[in-house]
Structures are given as structure tokens and as C-alpha cells.
Amino acid sequence: xxPEPAPYPSPPVKSPPAVKPPPVQSLGxxxxxxxxxxxxTYSAAAxxxxxxxxxxxxxxxxxxxxxxxxxxxxxxxxxxxxxxxAARSSQFTPTLLSKVPIKVTGVIVYNFIR
Numbered sequence: 001x002x003p004e005p006a007p008y009p010s011p012p013v014k015s016p017p018a019v020k021p022p023p024v025q026s027l028g029x030x031x032x033x034x035x036x037x038x039x040x041t042y043s044a045a046a047x048x049x050x051x052x053x054x055x056x057x058x059x060x061x062x063x064x065x066x067x068x069x070x071x072x073x074x075x076x077x078x079x080x081x082x083x084x085x086a087a088r089s090s091q092f093t094p095t096l097l098s099k100v101p102i103k104v105t106g107v108i109v110y111n112f113i114r
Contacts, residue, residue: 024060025095030106035065035093040086040110046078050114055083057108063101065092073107083110 031037042051055075062068070087072080087108094101 024103024105025097027095027104027106029109030059030061030092030104031108033092033095033106034090034108036091037108038086038089040079040082040112042112042114043078043082046076046082046112047114049078051076051078052112052114053079055079055110055112057083057087057110059087059090059106059108061092061095061104061106063094063103065094067092070108075110076112079110079112083108083112086110 027033040055045051053076056073058071058073059067060069067088067090070084072084075083087110090108095104096102
């Protein structure tokens, strides 16, 4: 009687390569990419002191074109809250990288003129 042959070792199991999410791409000023750029409203306090000027809002836009975060990075402190609210309500055309929608960051510039 012959001894049973030793089983062949099974080949190592390779796990699929980790799928890295694409990096968030920075686009600069994104006003022109908006499909619906909501206009801010003046607050009573801003009207009372006749506040004017430019407010820049840093936004993060998801793969569907929705603003997921908005933070004013400069401008009159009385105008910043209204600009942030308007930015969060805005909608953008999705940005594609190799035909795949990606998250992007950019700046919305609002000009408050009375």
C-alpha cells in the first residue's frame, strides 16, 4: 500500500486591490459651475449699517453636485452668515474625473451691493 500523497498547498488568496477614493479636487472659483446659485439675503443688521462688499465662501461639493459644507473665509462679518446659508442651498453640476463623479472643493464669491 502506497502512502497518500501530500496535498498540494493551495495558492495564496489575493485580496482585491483596495479601491482608493479619488482625491478631492480643488477648482478655484466655482460660481460658473452652479446649476442653481442661490443669492444671499441681507440681514437686518447688515442693512442697518449699510454693509457692502465681497464674501468668499469655501465649499465642499459632493459627487451629486450638492454642497455638503460651506464656510466663509473672508468678507464683512455681518454678511458672512447669509453667504454661507446661500452657498449651502446652491446646487452644482457634478464634476467628472475619467467619467466618474468626484467630490470637489472651491470658492463661491458673493458681491453684496446696496
